[in-house]
Amino acid sequence: MSRPKHPNKHIEESIQYAEEHGWRYKKTGKSAHAWGRLLCVLSNRSGCSMSIWSTPRNPLNHANQIIRKVNQCIHDGDDDE
Ligand SMILES: [Zn+2]
Numbered sequence: 548m549s550r551p552k553h554p555n556k557h558i559e560e561s562i563q564y565a566e567e568h569g570w571r572y573k574k575t576g577k578s579a580h581a582w583g584r585l586l587c588v589l590s591n592r593s594g595c596s597m598s599i600w601s602t603p604r605n606p607l608n609h610a611n612q613i614i615r616k617v618n619q620c621i622h623d624g625d626d627d628e
Contacts, residue, residue, distance in 0.1 A: 553582055555606040558599065561613035568617050585613065587620045595620045 550572035553559040562572070562585065569588035573596075575581045580600055587595040597616045603609035 557607050557610035561610040565613055565617045587622050589622045594622060
């Protein structure tokens with residue numbers, strides 16, 4: 548599945564980092580300011596998720612938040628029970 552490229556390069560790099568760790572893009576329709584959501588490997592209610600903004604006030608800070616969230620995730624992708 549393809550996802551739109553994020554307009555900010557710092558955030559795009561963080562999203563790629565997340566994807567390398569098994570996170571997936573999910574489209575969000577409601578807000579014009581939201582680029583979408585990232586869901587961790589679980590991709591269900593008990594998994595982690597994070598809203599990604601299109602134009603955050605501080606893109607570098609937002610990019611760092613994404614990295615932190617990915618690193619905090621304790622789920623390892625072993626979700627086929
Ligand atoms: Zn997680």
